[in-house]
Amino acid sequence: MIKVERIEQPEELTEDVQHQLTAEFKKDKKSVWDKKYIKDKLLKECNNKCVYCECFIGKGHKEMHIDHFHYKDKYEDEVVVWSNLNPSCPHCNKSKSSHDTYEEPIINPFEQNPQDYFYLKNYRYYGKNSQVEKIVRDTIGVLGLNDTDDVVKFRFEQGEALIDKIEDIYEFASENEKVLCNDTRKKNRVLRGCKNILNKGIKEAEYSAFMATIIMDDTYYIKLKKLLRTLGLWSYELQNLDDEVRKNRMQTTPDL
Incomplete structure (x- = not known):
């Protein structure tokens, strides 16, 4: 929500x-x-x-x-x-x-x-x-927001697929770090992958509250963003998407 x-x-x-x-x-x-x-x-x-x-x-x-x-x-x-x-x-x-x-x-x-x-x-x-x-x-x-069969399992399926996608893109980027700036095909694969990940967390996306929270808290996404910044590949478009997704992120722990 x-x-x-x-x-x-x-x-x-x-x-x-x-x-x-x-x-x-x-x-x-x-x-x-x-x-x-x-x-x-x-x-x-x-x-x-x-x-x-x-x-x-x-x-x-x-x-x-x-x-x-x-x-x-x-x-x-x-x-x-x-x-x-x-x-x-x-x-x-x-x-x-x-x-x-x-x-x-x-x-x-x-x-x-x-x-x-x-x-x-x-x-x-x-x-x-x-x-x-x-x-x-x-x-x-x-x-019925926490009904397992009617609601939760669909969030779970999409969320777990998103987590796998983030890890895959990060691992590919990390393995090809030395050639990423000069190999257009590999660079585009990483940048498209990152954009597709972020699009899962914008307000127009299904279950965006959950997807945005997953993205912003994911260790591999944090590493991916850092790597792309280091290589000078983190664009304004990606940053704008990142900012939009961050707005939808929710807490993952109760208030103290």
């Missing part, structure tokens, strides 16, 4: 339209929010990811659900309020179900920065200190 910025609501969702759709929902309980212009804008603002678990959603990926952060059947007046619509995957939306977020708050990444609440360990979320433990525990439980 990473901090997500809310973008402007669709132009089509005018105040009059909101009133009309809300009235329709109150009368017939129809899925009045199931509009292409709403879905498209939600996908855009979350980079085609579930705003909670960060798996890819939409065409070619898991089905996109529109989650009403404040439960639609109880808070009918918010059924098409833009700030109440969160793009979600089926797992997170179904897990959250009819949970009342007013009575028992959970973390909303549009409003709160998950870095202030979580630390990561073994591909799972934990509360970083006692002050946030209650809301973190509720968030994890309500959304």
